[in-house]
Amino acid sequence: MKFKGNLHVHTTRSDGKLDPKDCIELYKKQGYDFLAITDHYKLFPYADEYCDSTFTVFNGCELNYDFKNPNKSFHIVCLEPDDDFVPNRNITPNEATRDIVNRGGIAFLAHPAWSLMSFDDCLNLQNIIGIEIWNHISHAYSRRGHSGSYIDVCAASGKKILLLATDDAHFYDTDHFGGYIVVESPSLSKQDLLQSIKEGNFYCSQGPEIYRFEREGDIIVAQTSPVASMAFLSDALWAPDRVQSGKDGKCITQGIYTVKPNETYVRLECYDQEGKTAWSQILYL
Ligand SMILES: [Zn+2]
Ligand SMILES: [Zn+2]
Numbered sequence: 246m247k248f249k250g251n252l253h254v255h256t257t258r259s260d261g262k263l264d265p266k267d268c269i270e271l272y273k274k275q276g277y278d279f280l281a282i283t284d285h286y287k288l289f290p291y292a293d294e295y296c297d298s299t300f301t302v303f304n305g306c307e308l309n310y311d312f313k314n315p316n317k318s319f320h321i322v323c324l325e326p327d328d329d330f331v332p333n334r335n336i337t338p339n340e341a342t343r344d345i346v347n348r349g350g351i352a353f354l355a356h357p358a359w360s361l362m363s364f365d366d367c368l369n370l371q372n373i374i375g376i377e378i379w380n381h382i383s384h385a386y387s388r389r390g391h392s393g394s395y396i397d398v399c400a401a402s403g404k405k406i407l408l409l410a411t412d413d414a415h416f417y418d419t420d421h422f423g424g425y426i427v428v429e430s431p432s433l434s435k436q437d438l439l440q441s442i443k444e445g446n447f448y449c450s451q452g453p454e455i456y457r458f459e460r461e462g463d464i465i466v467a468q469t470s471p472v473a474s475m476a477f478l479s480d481a482l483w484a485p486d487r488v489q490s491g492k493d494g495k496c497i498t499q500g501i502y503t504v505k506p507n508e509t510y511v512r513l514e515c516y517d518q519e520g521k522t523a524w525s526q527i528l529y530l
Pocket of ligand 1: 307309320355356
């Protein structure tokens, strides 16, 4: 079964404009199946009280390590650590992610493009399951929401990461409903969803759907909802069949890409006629 959700959002428990109850209602009404409340340095221990058979709420927080000199910043989203976890401002980002994992939680890196991180910062960050390729508020308020280059540099170096798309909504004016994930999971239970997320059984989207993205011998096959074009991104610098579009402005629903010699990974981006994008996970070859 497929479930749609957003793993990064802020409420009045930190600097967000909606209280958790209203925020959960908003996403429920929009047809989402799950949501993580991830306020700055503040967990949401009441998450289970909002879970029912139609909606799952995750306990989470965001740890932001902002270093003024040198001018860089690591924002790490933490999901479902155990009850003994305490968000700590006075440790390094790598100590924080290790602590999250040791406490049974999941950590991922938020918006590296917005944070102006270096590629080395991303490469050296350990114990994360993935990186946000799309952070919607970073687009809505800064036009720096897309972190594709960081993903490609990490993938090309062999770092195993998952891609995530989130809203990171604070103001709920233009910064929400702009990036989500669609998880293939046996059920909407917290345990099943977390396991499916850890295994990378999901894609990221602003609208288009990805039904299939897999290797068949020397080719890679993609099947999607109708899109204007698709791109097969990889560490082959030149690929004549990388970008595939419909003829005469028509949409396509399938793409076939030939694996190139020495290519180590391929990932799919597809773009619909409204300019909305969906992103597959990385296929390591
Ligand atoms: Zn952040
Ligand atoms: Zn945030």
